[in-house]
Amino acid sequence: MELKWLEDYLALAKHGSFSKAAEARFVTQPAFSRRIRSLENWLGVSLVDRAQYPTSLTDAGKAFLEQAESLKNQIYASRNQLTCLVNDQAEIVVMSQHSLAVSFMPDWLEQIEPMMGDTLIRVNTDNLHDSLESFLAGTGDFLLCFSSPEILKQLDRDDVECLKVATDRIVPVTAVSAHGEPIYSTNQSSLRLVTYPKDSFLGRLIAPVCSPNPKSGLTMQKVCENALAEGLKALVIKGYGVAWLPQSLVKKELDEHTMAILPEPLQSIDLNINIYRLKGKPSAVSARFWQYLLTQYTDNA
Numbered sequence: 001m002e003l004k005w006l007e008d009y010l011a012l013a014k015h016g017s018f019s020k021a022a023e024a025r026f027v028t029q030p031a032f033s034r035r036i037r038s039l040e041n042w043l044g045v046s047l048v049d050r051a052q053y054p055t056s057l058t059d060a061g062k063a064f065l066e067q068a069e070s071l072k073n074q075i076y077a078s079r080n081q082l083t084c085l086v087n088d089q090a091e092i093v094v095m096s097q098h099s100l101a102v103s104f105m106p107d108w109l110e111q112i113e114p115m116m117g118d119t120l121i122r123v124n125t126d127n128l129h130d131s132l133e134s135f136l137a138g139t140g141d142f143l144l145c146f147s148s149p150e151i152l153k154q155l156d157r158d159d160v161e162c163l164k165v166a167t168d169r170i171v172p173v174t175a176v177s178a179h180g181e182p183i184y185s186t187n188q189s190s191l192r193l194v195t196y197p198k199d200s201f202l203g204r205l206i207a208p209v210c211s212p213n214p215k216s217g218l219t220m221q222k223v224c225e226n227a228l229a230e231g232l233k234a235l236v237i238k239g240y241g242v243a244w245l246p247q248s249l250v251k252k253e254l255d256e257h258t259m260a261i262l263p264e265p266l267q268s269i270d271l272n273i274n275i276y277r278l279k280g281k282p283s284a285v286s287a288r289f290w291q292y293l294l295t296q297y298t299d300n301a
Helices: 003-015 018-024 029-043 059-086 098-103 105-116 128-136 149-154 201-206 229-237 247-255 284-297
Strands: 091-097 120-126 142-146 160-175 190-195 219-225 243-246 259-261 269-278
Touching: 003 018, 003 029, 003 059, 018 029, 091 098, 091 128, 091 284, 098 105, 098 120, 098 142, 098 229, 098 243, 098 247, 105 120, 105 284, 120 128, 128 142, 128 269, 160 201, 160 229, 160 247, 160 284, 190 229, 190 243, 201 269, 229 243, 229 247, 243 247, 247 259, 269 284
Parallel strands: 091 120, 091 142, 190 219
Antiparallel strands: 142 269, 160 243, 160 259, 160 269
16 A cells, blocks of 8 residues: 555545546546555545545545554654654755756755754656655655645645745757857747656646747747757757756856857746645754745845
8 A cells, every 4th residue: 555545545535526636646547546446445435426526435435544544654754753762863855857857956055064963865867757756645744846836736825835936947058069150040930849758747838838820930840849948958958859957057158158048039038946844843953944034035026
């Protein structure tokens, strides 16, 4: 049995529908339904009466509800106890998107290092979907991610606090030749595009802007997909195509004029970088860290 099955079931009981619970758990409804079914198969009983609308629990499901909550709490309590036994050093865990772990975290950690002292900062990187799910499951102390209406909706909860810690811009970039000329130009009729999978966070985000207005006469030919911004950056450097990348990730190349931002009709996207934490009973070190962040960033608009 998987812990996320218990958390899915508790979400279903709370929200009363598969669609709302799936949205709260940041998974698709088919995937959420499969996980509930997996829990039922493992237990050997039906927990949900699928013949009823709206969704209702079976007698077995109602009986299991309290046990599911207790099991979840026991598992997290055991993990915390074991962590305290084996870790003499204070630590905080930050869940982060891959691109932010590369483009933002190094400078940010250097900035906050004097306050952290000997505290171990453990950065767990993943795609946004899994980072968000792990954060809401209590796996980490904080979630660091780009903000978007989609993310704000998922984290618009009474038990979640948020601070804006920085801003960034997703910009269309090209490599610059040894002669100082951009390899790709908006004067060309067609540009080679290296981009993110369409179902990824950044892929969905840039989809509206990587299709220029037909009146511009400019078309984009997708030639490669990569979920990692660092991978796309490497392709741009090789001259393989144009990509939309976090400006912080390519700051060095832009400053050294080995890469250039393409002008209109291509568009850039401004994004906030937010950090989130779950309310409750944080560790002493994570509470101190949050208070430090409040003093630094409370005035951010």
